[in-house]
Amino acid sequence: MTLVLRRNDYTLTDEQDQLVDMLRSLFSEQSAIEVVRAAEPLGFDQNLWATVQNNGLLTISVPESAGGDGGGLVELALAGIEVGRTAAPVPLIDHVVTMRLLAALKGAGVALDALDWDAALSGDLIVSMAPISTWELGAQLVPSGAVAKAVVAFKDGSIILMTRETNAPQAQNEGCAPVAWWSPSDADVRTATLLDGDLAAGIWELAHREWRIATAASIVGLMAISSEIARSYALDRKAFGVTIAKFQAISHQLADIHMDVVTARNMTIKAAWLTENEPAFRPELAAMSMAHATRAALRSTAKAVHIHGGMGITNEADISLFYRKVSSWALVGGGIRRDLDDIGNAIDRRAQELAASALISSNR
Amino acid sequence: MDFSQVELTSDQLVFEKEIRELISENWTPNLSHIAVDHDRMPKPVRMEMAKRGWIHPDLAPDAGGAGLGEIELEVITNLFDEYYIPANVSSSLLIPTLEKFGSQWLKENVLPGIRTGELTTCLGYSEPDNGSDMAAATTRAVQDGDTWVINGQKMWTTWGNESDYVFLLTRTGAVEEKHRTLTMFLVPMNTPGVDATPVWILGGGRTNVTFYSDVTISDNYRIGPVNDGWSVMSEPLATEHGAGVVTEGVAPVNGSMGAGFSRVLQKLVDGAIQWAASRTMADGRSRLEDPLVRAALAEAMLDLEMCWNAEGELGKPMSAEALAKQADKLADMAAPEGLLDFGVDGSIAAGIIASERQHAPGTAVYGGTTEIYRNNLARRLGLPRPY
Known part of the structure; x- marks a missing residue:
């Protein structure tokens, strides 16, 4: 028997550091909270989208063979974190993940006649994908579905492309995310089958993992900024003659939030790296990163609201906006229950490994 | 960024084989003993390890160690885990203190034995x-x-x-x-x-x-x-609380201080899977197919992966509390037979689910309570000392 050791190095390359710096300054300048508020209730800002387009952010993680810059899932995850830090009202993650999926289909020789590729590559045509279609057929809520005119989904073992001439109406939600109902049987929707068989299932499964990881990253960004807002408030706000950060009842909650941010971030970029470089190794890591980011963001932003006391529950407080965003961004993919269901595949793998090992024993 | 598998060199493979031989000659694993993060390495193993400079293997050979690198350290840690060997020796925290503050007499007469691990x-x-x-x-x-x-x-x-x-x-x-x-x-x-x-x-x-x-x-x-004494004591305390400085390479949790607890949680999850595989439902299917059992196991595995992604000091409260939480939940999941002691008719997984539920609360106390760790973390976040 030989040990298997793995490296565990989360450090970014210089290029990745520069990418993060560039994105952080761009979004902090262009996606101020006033912009985010003004973009509600749709949750989309056309000017910011144009800025994203003009700065080449949509092609960073699209393969060179499909006209992109050849960046990977790690870069997309890093971008997701920066999008989340300002709750930027642009469908960057959904669009780029879908472009990667379409590029994979292109690479497999699929003709994408129903799609204006150049318009999609530039972002003039917004595309998205339907994560829920992994499990459910028919009408379903699609992330960025109210701004996309093309949606890729999985149906009866095939990857399908749904397109519309006009935008689907937004399904109003607390976080003001541009979510909409899409259905292949909708009279406004044209449907084309792109690929079927094992190849289709494999490509879809990987794309769904990428969607989970990149979306988890954006939720990490929401958490990270919420953590910083709550920390600043606790250092500023006085009660009983001292800043409330001096009370352990407050500082320990901030420590807990920080632990959630760090672990969710690390899980997400680790899942991104492994999915990119070794897709067959522990495929459950994508569902794990999504499940942890979701639960951590739900509880951490609730704590961050609570640390603000009464101010936290006012609509005008910045923290209440991020609290609202988390619910829509984190749950549109189907919630933790479905992630746990997929993590379950790892149970069966481990059960087989244990059955082959003598180390744990039973006396009955 | 790098999470790839380490290709062991031929020297490292020989090293692994040597340790496996040393262990099998000196140690019989006790599969019911799960509190391996708490207990001290048994003396026969320790003395054999000490002879080879493997107790503080990163020290230079002339300083009582073996001048080994981080891969070899990982090999030792993982093999001790595999064979259920309590790994605590703990003196690594004291060595820098004795080097800095110890009397000449201590440095000459005691420090060498502490370095090798014979003392x-x-x-x-x-x-x-x-x-x-x-x-x-x-x-x-x-x-x-x-x-x-x-x-x-x-x-x-x-x-x-x-x-x-x-x-x-x-x-x-x-x-x-x-x-x-x-x-x-x-x-x-x-x-x-x-x-x-x-x-x-x-x-x-x-x-x-x-x-x-x-x-x-x-x-x-x-x-x-x-x-x-405060300055002297602060040295190992700083080492103890700061053992998780980020290291590159194979550190399984970026040097998380909770790594030992995470290894225990892995054993607990394994024990729970083994329980599920050994039970059948009324319709004859394995408990592994029970959706409630799968949800509980999946959440435990999720917590474990979370712990492996905690770094440094924050790994301690995270892993200790995840271990205590999951020990509780998995005991409930595997009830009632999961609560039987090892050896009792019908007990499963060497009784570790039951014994770890007893042991786990201590992990959030010994070596510094999780509250102390939260105080430290709060200070690193730039928050003022507690009121």
Whole structure:
């Protein structure tokens, strides 16, 4: 028997550091909270989208063979974190993940006649994908579905492309995310089958993992900024003659939030790296990163609201906006229950490994 | 960024084989003993390891180590985990302190044995009336010419019954002076007047109360200046609480201080899977197919992956609390037979689900409570000292 050791190095390359710096300054300048508020209730800002387009952010993680810059899932995850830090009202993650999926289909020789590729590559045509279609057929809520005119989904073992001439109406939600109902049987929707068989299932499964990881990253960004807002408030706000950060009842909650941010971030970029470089190794890591980011963001932003006391529950407080965003961004993919269901595949793998090992024993 | 598999060199493969041989010659795994993060390495294994410089393997060969790199350290850690060998030796925290503050006599006569691991130490900090607040220590040391006379009582002197020395925090002035009248000693445990009485803890582990009655030792055993014990003690404490500085390479959790607990959680998850695989539902299918069981196991595996992604100091509270939470939940999931002790008719997974539920609360206490770790974390976030 030989040990298997793995490296565990989360450090970014210089290029990745520069990418993060560039994105952080761009979004902090262009996606101020006033912009985010003004973009509600749709949750989309056309000017910011144009800025994203003009700065080449949509092609960073699209393969060179499909006209992109050849960046990977790690870069997309890093971008997701920066999008989340300002709750930027642009469908960057959904669009780029879908472009990667379409590029994979292109690479497999699929003709994408129903799609204006150049318009999609530039972002003039917004595309998205339907994560829920992994499990459910028919009408379903699609992330960025109210701004996309093309949606890729999985149906009866095939990857399908749904397109519309006009935008689907937004399904109003607390976080003001541009979510909409899409259905292949909708009279406004044209449907084309792109690929079927094992190849289709494999490509879809990987794309769904990428969607989970990149979306988890954006939720990490929401958490990270919420953590910083709550920390600043606790250092500023006085009660009983001292800043409330001096009370352990407050500082320990901030420590807990920080632990959630760090672990969710690390899980997400680790899942991104492994999915990119070794897709067959522990495929459950994508569902794990999504499940942890979701639960951590739900509880951490609730704590961050609570640390603000009464101010936290006012609509005008910045923290209440991020609290609202988390619910829509984190749950549109189907919630933790479905992630746990997929993590379950790892149970069966481990059960087989244990059955082959003598180390744990039973006396009955 | 790199999470790839390490290709072991031929030398490293030989090293792994050597350790496996050493272990199988000196050790029989006890699969019901899950508290391996708490207990001390058994002496036969330790002495064999010490001969080869493998107790503090990263030290240079002429300093009692073997000059090994981080891959070899990982090999040792993983093999000890695989064979259920309690790995604690703990002196690695003291070595830099003795090098910096120890008397010439200690450096010549004791430090070499501590470096190789032939000599062992335990920590004498907490007392009946003070735990986390260590500057309130009252165990008194009084100078009498070239000797010191020590009287007092220490709590939680884990391994006090099997150590050669205790790193002892004493009071050498007025208690009101708090951290300004403390002095540290390295007291031989076989000195007349030192007595270790067992305290049995949940899950079957042992710690001790140690009593010091007119314990008379030479000034040679003093570490650092009189009344400057706080600085001396801060050294290993800083090491203990800061052991998780981010390291590159194979560190399984970026050097998380909770790595030991995470390994225990893996064993617990494995035990729970084994329970599920061994039971059937009314319709004849395996419990592994029960959606409620799958949800519980998936959440435990999720917590485990979360712990492996915690780094440094924050790994300690994260892993300890995840372990305690999952020990509770998995005991509930595997009820009632999961609660049976090892060897009892119908017990499963060597009884580890039951025993770990007993042991786990301690992981959030020993080595510093999770509240102390949160205080430290809050300070690193730039928050003021607690009110």
